Amino acid sequence: MEDKENSQSGRNPKRRHLRNRRVNAMEYWQKGVLDDVPAKERWSREFRDPRLKQIKAPELNMPEALQVHGLVLNVHRRTCIVRIDGEAQEQVRAIYRATAIEELGEFPAVGDRVVVGQSTEDGDYYLLRVLPRTSALQRPGTRGRSHQQLTQAANIDQVVIVCSVAQPEFNYGFADRFLLAAATSNLSLIMVLNKMDLVDEIPAHILDFAEIVQGLIPVSCENGQGMDKLQKALIGKSSVFSGQSGVGKSSLVNILVPDAELLTGEVRSKDGKGRHTTTSSSLFDLPQGGVVIDTPGIRALGLVDYEAIDLARSFPGFFPDGIFTCKFNDCLHLEEPGCAVQAAIEKDEIPLQRWLSYERILNSDSL
Ligand code: GDP
Ligand code: ZN
Numbered sequence: 302m303e304d305k306e307n308s309q310s311g312r313n314p315k316r317r318h319l320r321n322r323r324v325n326a327m328e329y330w331q332k333g334v335l336d337d338v339p340a341k342e343r344w345s346r347e348f349r350d351p352r353l354k355q356i357k358a359p360e361l362n363m364p365e366a367l368q369v370h371g372l373v374l375n376v377h378r379r380t381c382i383v384r385i386d387g388e389a390q391e392q393v394r395a396i397y398r399a400t401a402i403e404e405l406g407e408f409p410a411v412g413d414r415v416v417v418g419q420s421t422e423d424g425d426y427y428l429l430r431v432l433p434r435t436s437a438l439q440r441p442g443t444r445g446r447s448h449q450q451l452t453q454a455a456n457i458d459q460v461v462i463v464c465s466v467a468q469p470e471f472n473y474g475f476a477d478r479f480l481l482a483a484a485t486s487n488l489s490l491i492m493v494l495n496k497m498d499l500v501d502e503i504p505a506h507i508l509d510f511a512e513i514v515q516g517l518i519p520v521s522c523e524n525g526q527g528m529d530k531l532q533k534a535l536i537g538k539s540s541v542f543s544g545q546s547g548v549g550k551s552s553l554v555n556i557l558v559p560d561a562e563l564l565t566g567e568v569r570s571k572d573g574k575g576r577h578t579t580t581s582s583s584l585f586d587l588p589q590g591g592v593v594i595d596t597p598g599i600r601a602l603g604l605v606d607y608e609a610i611d612l613a614r615s616f617p618g619f620f621p622d623g624i625f626t627c628k629f630n631d632c633l634h635l636e637e638p639g640c641a642v643q644a645a646i647e648k649d650e651i652p653l654q655r656w657l658s659y660e661r662i663l664n665s666d667s668l
Contacts, residue, residue: 367419368429373409373455374584381409381428383417393417395428407431410452411583411594412539438486438541454541454594459489459515461535463544463553464507465496466519471507473658474665475545480513480617481662489515491534495549498523509652513618522552532557535587541594554595558585563595609633609663616659618651633663 371383374392385391395417397409405428409415414432419425437452438460460483464471476492483490492514494503498521511517516534520527535557544550551563585593613633614625619642628639634656636643645651 364421367421368416369418370414370416370432372584373411373413373415376409376411376583381415383415383426383428385417393426395426397428405429405431407434407452410437410455412455412457412541412592414456436486436488438482438488456539457488457541457594458538459491459540460486461491461493461540461542463493463495463542463548463550465548466494466504466507467496467499469545469547471504472545473654474661476510477617477655477658477662479543481612481615484615484617491516491518491540493531493544493553494519495522495553497521497526506652506654509618509654512621520553522549522556525556528556532587532589535591535593536589538591539594540591550595554585554593558587558593561585561593561595612659612663616655616662618655619645619659634659 369385369387371385371393373381374384375382380394380396383393383395385393395415397405407413409428409431413434415428416430416432417426418429420427434452434455436455436457438454438457439452460479462476462479464476471494480490492510494507494517497503497519503517503519508517518527518531518534520531542550542554549565551565554561554563555565583595585595587593610631610633614620619634620626626641627634627637628641629637632640632642634640634642642651642656646653646656
């Protein structure tokens, strides 16, 4: 009876219990319940079904000889793509196990160094451990609630935000949100101003950012200007690229990484179908050394659980040396007396644009 059922669904009965145990680990992680409720449920389930017990320990059935180190290229909800260290550069799909995730310590992110094991039982690769990170770009969240600070990319040296000077218009709010995310993660930030072929010079209101970012690089994918400078800034580093749709991020990555073959906004005339749907890896090697991480998820960055006072204290450009100098500790720089930010605006030390951008983020729903 059971055999019939299995043959109908075309599934290997031996592997069915393993399949059931593949959880949407990211969901658990985001909810922050990974360590309590589901674990308890798993325990009782394992107790009733001794077969499940066999894979309780993630390293069981995985002899050390079959454990290897690698780099995470791409992250999905139940698996991730790992490039195994070594000459062959083999890429494998590594599965998360519920129990393994519990012991991983971290949910994997693009750029993570990990240990994977090949099971002697089914030949599949499993993610065993995420190795300690040197850095991480995190979506800002309330301090102390680490489960909600989902890591967007790991082991990175810098954040590159791609903006356009025109078509679409430069977006102050997006740039500021990104500056905040980078500041929260203690990462330096390079701002790339694309589509310079469309203007004569950098618009004055964008130049304000030159003071705040670690590098402001005007470029054009159309005529190639500024590319050498950008390439130089990326050599030997791991850089996360982000940018709003349409700014030319894909065009840029395609120029920097010739074999990336990312899809761009232009309809491909060859097959007439426009965008083709192959999902390519998120981590690319630069020919001159270094890597580019292109994570689409970073496009929509919300400041989840960011407190107003945190924003007031850490908004890019307000307190360049990191010292809060307003009279009141909880100053939101609105109309409070003794506000250092308002004073600086009056003296033209902080452009009004920056304050308007701050006010927009302060009043936005996602704060
Ligand atoms: P993405 O959405 O940020 O990945 O942007 P795409 O790379 O798909 O580019 C969006 C559009 O902008 C495409 O039509 C590109 O041809 C165009 N584009 C990209 N870079 C430049 C540039 O430097 N100058 C001009 N004029 N257009 C560009
Ligand atoms: Zn103030």
